[in-house]
Amino acid sequence: MPLPEDHTEPGTSCTVAGWGRTRERGHLSTTLHEVQLNLVEPEKCKHVLQTVKSAMMSPERLHRPPPALTVLCAGPETGGRDACQGDSGGPLLCPLGSGGGHWAALGVTSWGKGCGRSWKLNSSRPPSQRGSPGVFTDVRLMLPWIKLTLRRAESKRLRRPLSRLCGVQDGAMNDTEGVIRNPTSRRRYYDNNELCVWSISVPPGYSILLEIEYVDIENDSFCLHDRLTLSVAPQKPVGIFCGSVRPSQFYLNNSNHATVLFSSDVSVGGRGFFMRYRPVRRLADPGCDTVVLVQNESSIHSPGFPQHYLNNCMFRWVLNFTYFELEESSRCLYDSLVVFGDVEGSEEIAVLCGAAVPPPVISYHRLMVLQFTSDSSVTHRGFSAHLEFIPHSAVE
Template identity: 50%
Template sequence: MKNSFYHLQVSLRIRGSHFCAAAILTEHWLLTAAHCFASVSTDFLHKIEAVAGDLNQTKVDRGEQNFQVKSIKFHEKYQRSSPMSYDIALLEIKGRIHFGDFIKPVCLPYPGERFPPKTMCVVGGWGRITEKGPLSSVLQEVQLNLLEQNKCKHVLQTLRPGQKTFTVLCAGPERGGRDACQGDSGGPLLCPRADGRWVAVGVTSWGKGCGRSWNNNKIKPSSRRGSPGVFTDVLMFLSWIKSNLRKELNIVADRSLCGVPDGVVPGSEGIIRNPAHPGQSYNNNEMCLWSIQVPTREHILLEFLEFDLENDTQCYSDHLTVYVDEDRRIGRFCGGQPPSLILIAGSHSIIVQFGSDVSSTGAGFSIQFSGVDKDYSFGAECGTVVLLQPKGAVQSPAYPQAYSNNTLCRWVIYAPEGHIVKLDFDDFDLEESENCKYDSLTVFGDIDGKDEIDLRETAFEDQGEEADDDSRVLSPHLQAAPYGMPDIFATSGLDTPRTTEDDGKLSWHVNISLGAGYECSGAIIQSQWILTDAHCVYKLEEQHLRFLSVTAGGSKKQICDVIGVLVHPHYSPFSLDYNVALLKLSSPLNLSESTQPVCLPSAGQEIPPSLHCWAPAWTSQMSGHGQCRPVRLKISVLERAVCEQHHRTTLTPTMLCVGLSSGESCMTHWTAGPLVCLTNTSGVVLMGVKSWGEPCGGIQKPAVYSSVPAIMHWISQHLDME
């Protein structure tokens, strides 16, 4: 086919001979495959030449530019003993690429952007024309269709049965005949967007032979088996690519990555923000990185003046992350509730990273930073304190005086490298209650607050507790939601909420989990079926779906595996239209007073404004087993115009909007839980599945739900409705 993409590629040569390809990312950086390089020594790199703008290697093409290689960076998990996983590298050149008609940078995918199976993509290079044939002197290109991910993994298992890590995607016909080949490694797999731009979704990695058929691989002798083209999945490494570009370039601002000036922030105090001016919104697909330093003898204090980011359960979409020493994470934040004060003790430098995806945006954030004396403290107030010293003390606010009510404090402790954390309790006096129902202190073995360590016996016996990891998070009177998750830093007065003792103990509500750091909500609609949001399961690779589990039953806990996932066929990850999915459990739940299905509405049932509804929330008041106590948060359906005005977008017919009911307190942890409403004709029915938005704060921050009546026909098709 026509050589239309040579301007995006680079030929890598040793002593004039081509051996691999690369894609142009910036004026200084190339994207390639790690397995191309037998060594990263200075002597080896000096032998490599990178030729941009090259079409025909037998002559010097118009616009051709030649460069030496300065450095190379492999992915941290790449291993030469298993070279086909994490097969990605960044190559830094000496000098600067001058862009023009013959040389251009490649586009990277947006966070969360997906190219469906059968998308026609293009791969090219100067590799072998046929298996064991000669290299091509002129760049060749071939069209390959993307393969379904489950089919890709199935055929690769016939070649590498023990392969457990999949960081790749596949492209090419099952009958063979079209493929990349030896010498094409490192080049980009380019797929088209609707706007006509071509995006590097893969890096050419490997294949079994060149252009072989891979039909019926299992019954073929090993030497005759084939495979589609195998490419490193660029989307999986998008954050790694952008973060390393940011760190290595060490620039003040790069508009291709961040919409506001970032980089090294001068001075020991100041404000970082995005967007640049109030009343605006930050951009989609941003990656911003600020480096903050204060004098060596000072600590760093962060105060969040404004905070409004797109909210999701795990902060997978838009998020702000704070690091100490570039790799020790303090917290990951999103949503509409400003995090509390953060004091970093033991380090005079931090990294603040902000990333946004391609869906909704928000009003952004404004953070004030300053260097403070080492004896600075929050006094009687509370916040998050980060401790990095080899030894130290953790004390409740105003200690030895009594702490105040409605207090939420957090300490993040990192041990020096090669050490673990040991906790010795010198004094301990909290309000006593059965199973620490009220005031309590909890220790986690991970930064996300999932790995809880049971200290109840050691605390009351005043014994030391030795940790088995290099980080700990302590939280007295804490909400048991994961540390760093959306809106868990609200610490003002808590109104008395409606508890689970009334109205059936939220018996229809379930938690959907995939291990540490991943949790969603759902509703029981039949004993073996759960309704949840599609965003919860849409991005999961197939091999992860089998680890999904559903927890129901409140105190009488039932845990079931998930054996089937059905995402609505019209679901859009960008607009979040039809944001619903069905999960089929491995076995029916044992229905009881604490585990019951919720009533479903009729198809197209009206949802009038001011309809009274409820959704799950969590108090900061602890239950007997260190879990947050579920409550019902009272909310009302809003006029569509109100929601559209505040979100500056148009709702689709499958969306409905809600806000807090008059007089309702939001001093609870809002969850992405299902919405049930009290109707005049049907009683209490399930009306919505949480999609996006944050209702706390009244109608100023309405939440958008997927309307269950609008998708009842689809639900009915998949359930045995009785």
């Protein structure tokens, strides 16, 4: 941003950038372009704009004194270089001072007559063939308004809770059992540009059970825009999700601390989420639709083993198989155990089904996620496996 007293001489070479058209009535660009334009003398700028506007003015308005100049003009009289349609709102960046080491957004791309037209001898041309230099809002004249707007935004931000970036109360949850939601009502939408962090703690000897009752978060394939993240430690996410499909409940076995993080980007939102958390000593058989975090070496098995697993089941665990019997099918389309190397499910390590005991499955990294799925018919006894931790050097 420039200072009110910053002065830049006419003829100074400035830079304009944008994704606008590269010629008049051309196509919008798919890549960012820039062009160097020299600042035009204020009096010449005022004159050429009068020649453009006079063709659009009524006779009585022509005799009124011209308003004060609130814009900057930049570009050669002969045309050929200019901002164009689609560049509006972009910056006009100019060097300040004699050394040119400090640059500022002196203007904001506003409008122009055509793109790259010559505006020399404008008055002698028919109105439809006249051109103009690029016209840019003079940021220095807008500084009082910009400062007032920023102060209002800062005042509103300071009234926000704890993180000051969250539209609802976040921070440490004081109760060992409670509710986390954003926004406070399902009839509202969450804010853009939010970053909310809640921390949950339960007494030693207890684990945490999280039950998500509803979720409506901007959806995309990898939850890159808005997302809800559950973690048990820094860089250890248990679940990352978005969209409107209600996730499983989460059983954080042997974890008495958890973090819930919600973030949103600059556009598109939803009705948010609502979850409950509570301490549990032990969940004997979590059943289907539960994500279980396993942090210690342990035996794991399909729901209800050695009885038949249920139809329409999905179960996740976070492998030497001792027993394996799932419905067999081509590409394991019916019932399957899928092993992933990440929470998002993009690193597929193995897809297993059938009656043969698989060889040991080794994770790519420190994290392994198991997803068990069954369809609506035919069941078997399932599987049982022992989870074992080995040093990374052992598989190099």
